[in-house]
Amino acid sequence: MKDTLWVFRRTMTTMLRSYKSLLLYLIGPIVGIGLSFLIYGNEQQVAFRVAVVNLDGEQAVAQDVASFLSGVERVKLSELQNAEEAREQVQTGKLDAALVLPSGFSQGMISGEGSAALELVSIDSSMAASYIRTYLDPHLESLTALGRTALETGTEFEEALAKYSSAASPVSAEVVEDRSVQRDMTNRSIGYLVLFMMFSAVNLSAFMIKEKENRTYFRLLTTPISGRTYTLSNVAANLVLLLAQIVAMLVVMKGLFHIDPGVPMWPLAIVLFLFAWVAVALSLVIVAFSRHSMTTLALQNLVIIPTCLLAGCMFPIDAMPESMQGIAKFLPQRWLLDAIDRLQQGTALTELGMHLLTLAAFALAFTLIAAYKFGHNKDTRTFI
Amino acid sequence: MNNVLQLKQLTKTYGDFAAVDQLSLSIKEGEIFGFLGANGAGKSTTIHMIASLIPITKGEIEVLGKNIVKNRRFAKSNIGIVPQEIAIYEDMTAYENVRFFAGLYGLRGALLKSRTEEALAFVGLDDKHRSFPRDFSGGMKRRLNIACAIAHRPKLIIMDEPTVGIDPQSRNYILESVKKLNAMGSTVIYTSHYMEEVEEICTRIAIIDHGKIIAEGTQAQLKSIITDQKTIGIEVRTMEGLNLEKLSGIAGVRSVEANEERREIRVSSDAEVNNLNRILKELLADGMEIRAVEERQPSLETVFLTLTGRSLRDN
Ligand SMILES: Nc1ncnc2c1ncn2[C@@H]1O[C@H](COP(=O)(O)OP(=O)(O)OP(=O)(O)O)[C@@H](O)[C@H]1O
Ligand SMILES: [Mg+2]
Numbered sequence: 001m002k003d004t005l006w007v008f009r010r011t012m013t014t015m016l017r018s019y020k021s022l023l024l025y026l027i028g029p030i031v032g033i034g035l036s037f038l039i040y041g042n043e044q045q046v047a048f049r050v051a052v053v054n055l056d057g058e059q060a061v062a063q064d065v066a067s068f069l070s071g072v073e074r075v076k077l078s079e080l081q082n083a084e085e086a087r088e089q090v091q092t093g094k095l096d097a098a099l100v101l102p103s104g105f106s107q108g109m110i111s112g113e114g115s116a117a118l119e120l121v122s123i124d125s126s127m128a129a130s131y132i133r134t135y136l137d138p139h140l141e142s143l144t145a146l147g148r149t150a151l152e153t154g155t156e157f158e159e160a161l162a163k164y165s166s167a168a169s170p171v172s173a174e175v176v177e178d179r180s181v182q183r184d185m186t187n188r189s190i191g192y193l194v195l196f197m198m199f200s201a202v203n204l205s206a207f208m209i210k211e212k213e214n215r216t217y218f219r220l221l222t223t224p225i226s227g228r229t230y231t232l233s234n235v236a237a238n239l240v241l242l243l244a245q246i247v248a249m250l251v252v253m254k255g256l257f258h259i260d261p262g263v264p265m266w267p268l269a270i271v272l273f274l275f276a277w278v279a280v281a282l283s284l285v286i287v288a289f290s291r292h293s294m295t296t297l298a299l300q301n302l303v304i305i306p307t308c309l310l311a312g313c314m315f316p317i318d319a320m321p322e323s324m325q326g327i328a329k330f331l332p333q334r335w336l337l338d339a340i341d342r343l344q345q346g347t348a349l350t351e352l353g354m355h356l357l358t359l360a361a362f363a364l365a366f367t368l369i370a371a372y373k374f375g376h377n378k379d380t381r382t383f384i
Numbered sequence: 385m386n387n388v389l390q391l392k393q394l395t396k397t398y399g400d401f402a403a404v405d406q407l408s409l410s411i412k413e414g415e416i417f418g419f420l421g422a423n424g425a426g427k428s429t430t431i432h433m434i435a436s437l438i439p440i441t442k443g444e445i446e447v448l449g450k451n452i453v454k455n456r457r458f459a460k461s462n463i464g465i466v467p468q469e470i471a472i473y474e475d476m477t478a479y480e481n482v483r484f485f486a487g488l489y490g491l492r493g494a495l496l497k498s499r500t501e502e503a504l505a506f507v508g509l510d511d512k513h514r515s516f517p518r519d520f521s522g523g524m525k526r527r528l529n530i531a532c533a534i535a536h537r538p539k540l541i542i543m544d545e546p547t548v549g550i551d552p553q554s555r556n557y558i559l560e561s562v563k564k565l566n567a568m569g570s571t572v573i574y575t576s577h578y579m580e581e582v583e584e585i586c587t588r589i590a591i592i593d594h595g596k597i598i599a600e601g602t603q604a605q606l607k608s609i610i611t612d613q614k615t616i617g618i619e620v621r622t623m624e625g626l627n628l629e630k631l632s633g634i635a636g637v638r639s640v641e642a643n644e645e646r647r648e649i650r651v652s653s654d655a656e657v658n659n660l661n662r663i664l665k666e667l668l669a670d671g672m673e674i675r676a677v678e679e680r681q682p683s684l685e686t687v688f689l690t691l692t693g694r695s696l697r698d699n
Pocket of ligand 1: 422426427428429
């Protein structure tokens, strides 16, 4: 134990002394958070410039649609009198979209016939149009349904509308959207963290190969400490580093960027810690299979980057083709990200037994492979 | 005197090849034991087995009377190995290097500090505590390499060619420190390619070839093995006019060396051929002035060459 600590301390000192690796270890994940903050944060701040052209006059329904739109997050609403003018402004890029409510629009809704006559002017495949549609369509459907019900029950439409508007305020939609952005930021940040964790783990395990190349490893073995003790202390240093990464990342994410992961901290930390073990064990396998530190570097890039890509660390997994998503099931990173996903959806940690077990199984399998391989590398020739 | 190290029928094979072949040897407390052997003779392999770095194929090793396989920790803590290839951390200072290795032998606190300082002073690096080995000369690295092996004051210090490729000043420093370590109570095993080093410091020597010991004893004992050869030292006034080739051509002569400094010509020759008159006549014919003629002991180099049939250094 005393020996282990002694070597552990040296590993830590060496690691902390090389500021280049420190950059990778700690600043890396934090840059990752910043990056996802920029990507998703920006998207949230850009407002769509939308104009309403109300050709239907002082009708309550038309007014309701306009006020609904102005309440939607990220929409900057203006009013125009003329449909032609609106089209032109969309063409020239002064507006992102324009909503034309033709005369008779309100009547159509009240009579329960629907909103076919409504026109949404935008440039082809513009984000603004689809964004507005996501909000507007359900609302219009509700209005149509409202009209139908009013007709059937013979109640006053205006009255029903007033009731409906006060109940279903667009404010609730706003909150939901806000959270999902925070979650996206969290997931992306964790994706980057995973990437950095895996890289750091291999880097630290590669210390052992470098020590063989410098021959200090063999010199160590002539002292009372054993090869096993040495490896153990390296693994310990590795785990401590990854835990520090996780803690630093969570603290910075919450404290500095005010990103709410949508998951209680503890379950999140626990799954990440479990993954740390996976990362360290995998790094041991990589080291066990490489004879030189150059091989380690090559294997590191070859193994980590593609698997992280496939598992959805850098981009959302939904962007991937179906077949690739299938392959991802064999990657520990996917299981981690999926576990976090589910935690965000409100699943309790205790119900994620399958995920936790799978991660543990990955870790155990990697550990065993590395141990076996280490046991069969009895090559001391480099010492001569 | 007690045996510090005993090798019994020690063997190491790689496939069919025996790198060390039934090697038996006892080294007593207080000796500086020289291990002589050409490249690939099996010196390092033997040392690696003593250091528990590689498994023993056959035979036994005892350190301070205890079997090293059964008492690995005990054996390791009583040995300090100076590896043939420099093995130090470039990213730690000289002080940290020595301190780290000493700590692996269990030293802590004030004792660790004083021993670390002592070891660095011993190899003449006491003004380099805070320097990094990457800025060191080859000789300084070699000296640090030694310091890392002695801070825990081992009973047995094994040095595997500690003076390869270094400047004469560092070499002298190292030889002196070996003597000092020995005087302070450490037994030393010293392997080298440099005959003069071994001649200068070793109390006993083993010549090893193809994994076997082919001769063992004090320098005088080794030299007396060679009875079929005589060495004649001829002191002259000046070396001017010396014709080595002509001398080598004389019947029975095996080798001729000229030592400018001592103004001595050394002729090794078959013992039974009587050729002294011829040699002297040739020298006189070349106009050389002879001051003295003496029978000399053969050099260790000659002993080695005769026994192994090859020279100690092949470079
Ligand atoms: N792992 C190994 N596998 C196969 N052969 C080996 C191995 N290690 C050493 N040898 C061989 O064993 C022989 C003895 O090597 P060793 O290093 O002990 O020689 P040495 O006396 O130290 O030589 P040098 O003066 O060059 O250091 C050499 O022929 C070497 O090639
Ligand atoms: Mg050697």
